[in-house]
Amino acid sequence: MAANQTLQRRQSQLTRGHLPSYAVWVVLAAAVVLGAALSSLIGFSVIGWAVISAVVFVIAATIVTAVGEGERKAKDRLVTFLVYGAFLIALLPLVSVLWTVLERGVPGLNYNFLFTSMNGVTGAVDNQAVENGTPVLGGAYHAVLGTLQITLWATLISVPIGLLTAIYLVEYGVGKNLTKAITFFVDVMTGIPSIVAGLFAAALFALLFGPGTRTGFVAAVALSVLMIPVVVRSTEEMLKIVPNELREASYALGVRKWRTITNVVIPTAISGIASGVTLSIARVIGETAPILVTAGFASSINWNVFSGWMSTLPTFIYYQILTPTSPTAPDPSTQRAWAAALLLILMVMLLNLVARFVARMFAPKTSR
């Protein structure tokens, strides 16, 4: 009997000063109603409603908690609301961007867009399409090809350099000053503005081949300046988690160090390396600024990265928006731009998914 009483007392002590769990929901409902009322006073809109309700809710819930549970609990609750709110605010642009691209990009993404270039598509053609309501002519075939070629060359340049550097950092240079310097500057390189990388490639080729040299290859060099640090970092991380026992087992069999690296270490880490490389491709494929200053702009197909100007999807989007093909009827250009944006986002998302898939499916079975 006495024990039961103390138990009850303890329980009530533990739960004393707590608001019932439905209190917050009551406040929320009240805030939504009040928000609707207030926003209809100043001209109703869904955004206004949501904003006013949210503000009223946060303030009211904090005050209610302060009265019912004390100041510390109120502060805790306020911060919780703000943290959740920040996440929702961060989601807004993402949702808005994806929605915009889907809404405006889907109508333009057709066979014609994918498999014709802008060769011969002039302002007059666009004007006619708008006047007669015929389908928009011209597409991004040349830009897709340019993107693929330039990215391929950038990958061909960066992967060997990045991979070998990472091998040096992990396998040969542990503890050396050079390693520290490389690690530091690779980190710094990840912060180089992309346009500076473009200017570097432009300046380099201007010195070598005369000013105004703009080809796909120059762009590939610019992109590899951006890509190498990403490849180095991800590969380095992957090589570091290869268990030392594997290396030691290989050495024990009398295998040379370089054979150990190529036949034991790299195959073990290959999934991580591959996913890192894929992610770095996803990063550079959307770069615009370096392409603008290195590859110029083209409206027809160019299969040769070593001569002639070239277009990529990002520069295609940029020019279609900023300088519409027909200044008087920009709609066809805008449509092409959004279709290209959708295509670009799909490519980037696909690369990201592939990277995650590769990393997960072929992950080494480490003893972690």
Place this chain on the structure above:
Amino acid sequence: MRTGRDRPPFTAGTSRNGPGPSLQSKSTAWKAKDVSTNTLKASTDRGRAGDKIFSGISLAAGVLILAVLFSVAVFLLVQAAPTFTADPTEITGGNGFTAYILPIVIGTVIAAIIALIIATPIGIAVALFISHYAPRRLARAFGYVIDLLAAIPSVIYGAWGYIVLAPQLAKGYEWLAANLGWIPIFEGPASQTGKTMLTAGIVLAVMVIPIITSLSREIFLQTPNLHEEAALAMGATRWEMVRMAVLPFARPGIISATMLGLGRALGETMAVALVLSPGALVASLVKTGNQTIAAEIALNFPEAFGLRLNELIAAGLVLFVITLIVNMIARFIITRHKEFSGAN
């Protein structure tokens, strides 16, 4: 960590390179002796050249990276040089390079500061949300969602800011100019198109948030669990725990994350080039005007030739130096932090 590089002290001397260096890492001393005196090492020289070549080319690749960073600076300097020696009247604006570059440097800094003012609190709060507040099961997924923000190419943000965001904000700017116009930064008349510095700053903020979030999240997750549990056991609320255990631990990380975000905001090109309709330097953020270095280069480089080309490369050099300094400070803080973060 069993996979670590640390070996028992007695093998340290023998594990330089070549075969059989650390067979004995988990065995006893007599085995170590056994191995170091056997004939495995001397048995064959085959493959030694391969070893040399392979270590040579990987060293070369590492050095090449340093060389590239160095040559970025050198080539930019060489190509920019004519600007500094040219007659001041030949420079755009006619008043020499300093008069040309200063307004756009200030514009760049203004855009970056707006971006940081918006992005830092949100970025840190989102990181906290993912690391400490979100339901455990969903936290990973939320992390991916925020990473998606970083995956979207900048030109698409630019297009979004240009076509969707700017017209929306234009109404807000009119209201700001009408009601808060007495504050210099909101001075009217507001831009009708909404293509102003404030819009550019907001778009930049959206692009910076995932950077600040992902770095801060990493650091928040590293907070020693014991510290957190100790705070909670003392009766701290969740916020008190965060404030007393997590934030002090993560402060250097937050600072460097913000610096890296600053570096990104300073160097971001496309968003500004598309969103801002450039003009002379003005204090008002809701008027048309201002320009950033990166956007200035992107907008003018394709048509530039002769001295103008050198001028833009010189502008790029200035941008390079600014971002390099910002990034180096950030990295320095991170590296220093790494050394004592093994608190747990």
